[in-house]
Amino acid sequence: KNEVEQSPQNLTAQEGEFITINCSYSVGISALHWLQQHPGGGIVSLFMLSSGKKKHGRLIATINIQEKHSSLHITASHPRDSAVYICAVLSYSGGGADGLTFGKGTHLIIQP
Amino acid sequence: DVKVTQSSRYLVKRTGEKVFLECVQDMDHENMFWYRQDPGLGLRLIYFSYDVKMKEKGDIPEGYSVSREKKERFSLILESASTNQTSMYLCASSSDSYGYTFGSGTRLTVV
Numbered sequence: 001k002n003e004v005e006q007s008p009q010n011l012t013a014q015e016g017e018f019i020t021i022n023c024s025y026s027v028g029i030s031a032l033h034w035l036q037q038h039p040g041g042g043i044v045s046l047f048m049l050s051s052g053k054k055k056h057g058r059l060i061a062t063i064n065i066q067e068k069h070s071s072l073h074i075t076a077s078h079p080r081d082s083a084v085y086i087c088a089v090l091s092y093s094g095g096g097a098d099g100l101t102f103g104k105g106t107h108l109i110i111q112p
Numbered sequence: 113d114v115k116v117t118q119s120s121r122y123l124v125k126r127t128g129e130k131v132f133l134e135c136v137q138d139m140d141h142e143n144m145f146w147y148r149q150d151p152g153l154g155l156r157l158i159y160f161s162y163d164v165k166m167k168e169k170g171d172i173p174e175g176y177s178v179s180r181e182k183k184e185r186f187s188l189i190l191e192s193a194s195t196n197q198t199s200m201y202l203c204a205s206s207s208d209s210y211g212y213t214f215g216s217g218t219r220l221t222v223v
């Protein structure tokens with residue numbers, strides 16, 4: 001079973017700061033997801049990665065397959081970025097869909 | 113705009129009731145999933161399905177069953193609701209190329 005660790009668990013920052021959230025996993029994967037959940041809301045998929053880097057607006061996600069590590073960066077952070085960010089990995093499997101292994105999430109608060 | 117729709121946003125049920133949570137996706141995805149989310153425990157997989165009439169147990173299937181009679185619909189059933197099943201329930205669907213799409217969740221309270 002893949003173990004997924006996120007850090008930090010909680011992060012409070014000022015508007016405009018550069019934010020980094022980290023995710024490490026223990027077993028080889030076929031894909032890694034970064035998810036966003038606003039308070040009381042459903043989950044939105046931000047990125048799906050299997051290698052390299054992806055960028056969408058102010059969000060950047062990177063993955064290092066050899067080191068089993070991924071980072072989510074937010075540039076020019078804004079109070080609307082306040083949410084829980086969840087890392088989830090899809091591990092290699094013999095067949096069929098077996099779902100994801102989720103990190104516990106990083107609770108981000110951006111203060112004006 | 114592709115989406116996964118969960119029939120109820122909030123639900124309150126009594127202990128012992130049979131509860132149905134419905135999930136519909138409009139993306140023609142083969143794979144569908146039910147998770148529950150609890151503080152400090154994160155998301156945990158209850159059941160998933162990779163085809164019509166197929167189902168597989170996830171990590172915490174006890175007390176739950178599922179039904180997938182049509183490709184677009186995946187139902188989670190609590191045969192006899194208990195207070196420890198009070199939780200946020202999230203449905204998701206996926207394809208190999210597109211990744212996962214989640215519903216907005218159903219917050220179930222069992223009293």
